[in-house]
Amino acid sequence: MAKYTLTVNGGNKEVEAMEDMPLLWVIRDLLGMKGTKFGCGQALCGACTVHLDGVAIRSCSLPVSSVGEGKITTIEGLSEGCDHPVQKAWVQHNVPQCGYCQSGQIMNAAALLTANPTPTDEEIEQGMAGNLCRCGTYNRIKEAIVTASKSL
Missing domain, CATH: 3.10.20.30 (Beta-grasp domain)
Structure with missing residues (x-):
């Protein structure tokens, strides 16, 4: 120890x-x-x-x-009051279904947008490829990231 x-x-x-x-x-x-x-x-x-x-x-x-x-x-x-642009976009696009993977998805998306504030669809797909969602909300995840990128 x-x-x-x-x-x-x-x-x-x-x-x-x-x-x-x-x-x-x-x-x-x-x-x-x-x-x-x-x-x-x-x-x-x-x-x-x-x-x-x-x-x-x-x-x-x-x-x-x-x-x-x-x-x-x-x-x-990540934010006080869940007001990070990614968190707001997640709610706006109703991303979670079961919600289990969402904290990891959100943290990865926030880091992606810090490194690249205006990613293309392909860059979002590549940047998020290692985060799995059993519910398959990948399209909503991508839409939320695009929305969040516009609020940075």
């Missing part, structure tokens, strides 16, 4: 964890933030997506010991 000071959603959090514990479990089990979801455990589905220094990463495959001084943003810290 080792002690870590993590910067999560703008604040410092002290945790004690095994160095190989995935960041996902630190976020969910040790910090009690349940918005980031477990999907596959192999970084294939994107349900566990969070930002590390503004870049979308799969928290299920990143050991907490690799975070260092990086700044972590979870879905809970």
Whole structure:
């Protein structure tokens, strides 16, 4: 076990964890933030997506010991009051059905728009390709990203 000071959603959090514990479990089990979801455990589905220094990463495959001084943003810290342009567009386009993958989808979309504020349809499809939605709301996801890009 080792002690870590993590910067999560703008604040410092002290945790004690095994160095190989995935960041996902630190976020969910040790910090009690349940918005980031477990999907596959192999970084294939994107349900566990969070930002590390503004870049979308799969928290299920990143050991907490690799975070260092990086700044972590979870879905809970993306915005106050769920008013990030991506979150607003998600509601406008009625994207979620079951909702399970949505926090990962939103976090990936927000990072995509930070890196490329005016993506083409093809760039959206490529940028979101690693996030799976069992309900198949991909067209609504793309429409929401286009709408959000217009509000940045």
